[in-house]
Amino acid sequence: MVELRLIGFDVLRKVRMPRKTGGGFLKVPVALREDATPFVRDYRAIPHQLTLGATLSGKSMFLRHLIAGLARQRVALVGIDCKRGVELAPFAPRLSALATDPVQAAELLPVLVGLMEDRYDLIKTRQGIAPSTPDEEITSDIWGLPEDERPVPVVLLVDEVAELFLVATRKDEERRDEMVTQLIRLAQLGRAAGIYLEVCGQRFGAELGKGATMLRAQLTGRVCHRVNDEASAKMALGDIAPEAVGAACAIAPERPGLAVAGDTSGGWSRIRPPHLSLADAAAICRDHAHLVPDLPALKPFRPDMPAVPVSAPTSLLKPLPAVE
Ligand SMILES: Nc1ncnc2c1ncn2[C@@H]1O[C@H](COP(=O)(O)OP(=O)(O)OP(=O)(O)O)[C@@H](O)[C@H]1O
Numbered sequence: 001m002v003e004l005r006l007i008g009f010d011v012l013r014k015v016r017m018p019r020k021t022g023g024g025f026l027k028v029p030v031a032l033r034e035d036a037t038p039f040v041r042d043y044r045a046i047p048h049q050l051t052l053g054a055t056l057s058g059k060s061m062f063l064r065h066l067i068a069g070l071a072r073q074r075v076a077l078v079g080i081d082c083k084r085g086v087e088l089a090p091f092a093p094r095l096s097a098l099a100t101d102p103v104q105a106a107e108l109l110p111v112l113v114g115l116m117e118d119r120y121d122l123i124k125t126r127q128g129i130a131p132s133t134p135d136e137e138i139t140s141d142i143w144g145l146p147e148d149e150r151p152v153p154v155v156l157l158v159d160e161v162a163e164l165f166l167v168a169t170r171k172d173e174e175r176r177d178e179m180v181t182q183l184i185r186l187a188q189l190g191r192a193a194g195i196y197l198e199v200c201g202q203r204f205g206a207e208l209g210k211g212a213t214m215l216r217a218q219l220t221g222r223v224c225h226r227v228n229d230e231a232s233a234k235m236a237l238g239d240i241a242p243e244a245v246g247a248a249c250a251i252a253p254e255r256p257g258l259a260v261a262g263d264t265s266g267g268w269s270r271i272r273p274p275h276l277s278l279a280d281a282a283a284i285c286r287d288h289a290h291l292v293p294d295l296p297a298l299k300p301f302r303p304d305m306p307a308v309p310v311s312a313p314t315s316l317l318k319p320l321p322a323v324e
Pocket residue numbers: 053054055056057058059060061062256257258272273274275
């Protein structure tokens with residue numbers, strides 16, 4: 001096996017990093033395969049993805065690469081991180097919205113569904129307009145809209161998805177059921193509206209509750225880091241690339257970041273992202289804060305900006321002039 005750790009950003013840098021809407025738009029080179037070719041997360045080819053792994057397996061590092069890659073593009077980034085935002089808050093300057101607990105998530109998700117429905121209305125309106133040129137095709141998604149009418153794509157990042165499913169009371173249960181229904185709708189219909197899901201967690205099986213397996217079936221891109229048992233690897237890969245389950249179970253704890261990526265073609269590969277520090281990823285988000293698109297519906301959910309760290313503390317005391 002090629003030592004994935006030794007191959008770094010140089011290979012990934014060679015992959016085109018688009019800033020606006022060119023050919024590589026919505027593609028993020030995020031890791032390297034064993035044969036040293038880049039593994040590229042391509043949202044238009046595989047709209048929704050599920051990334052699973054035990055604690056300390058490398059999920060955050062993987063997500064960090066995705067965010068750093070998307071931050072440079074004309075995309076709205078929306079986060080749900082019910083671990084009080086500890087994973088996603090460092091990227092706040094580049095986030096259009098952030099929910100840090102299930103109550104906020106329950107407010108944010110219907111807004112995203114509303115955004116999706118508005119985009120469907122826009123597509124329908126355009127279908128009713130006579131084509132301006134003979135070769136203009138009827139569109140069924142945002143990509144066929146004229147560029148000046150096309151809404152900005154939205155990537156919804158959900159960290160530790162199980163937190164959304166946990167319930168203690170009957171009221172929690174109702175809220176959970178609504179959120180799961182909204183996530184399933186976004187996964188079923190989001191692609192045409194340019195809304196993509198990136199879901200991460202430790203496990204994602206039927207034991208999470210109603211709707212979990214239905215939602216998982218819609219997340220057709222799969223990345224499985226080291227897991228604690230075969231059942232977890234099967235949750236990630238069993239339904240799409242069963243032969244990859246054994247490879248995922250063989251990932252050793254001393255190789256954090258190593259993962260098995262599969263998709264509905266049945267193909268799979270071992271991948272590993274290069275190391276990217278949280279500080280560097282957060283700096284990329286700060287540097288690209290001006291790319292946060294104007295989406296009025298999401299304004300109430302815009303996160304507070306973390307204070308920019310200063311390199312050295314400044315003394316407020318003025319030194320007295322030295323007197324001989
Ligand atoms: N590709 C990688 N190369 C080198 N080190 C890595 C890689 N991925 C992860 N690590 C290291 O492994 C440790 C755990 O990684 P990470 O925080 O991404 O795991 P995690 O699955 O998100 O854990 P948790 O669920 O507990 O948050 C970190 O110290 C990180 O620096």
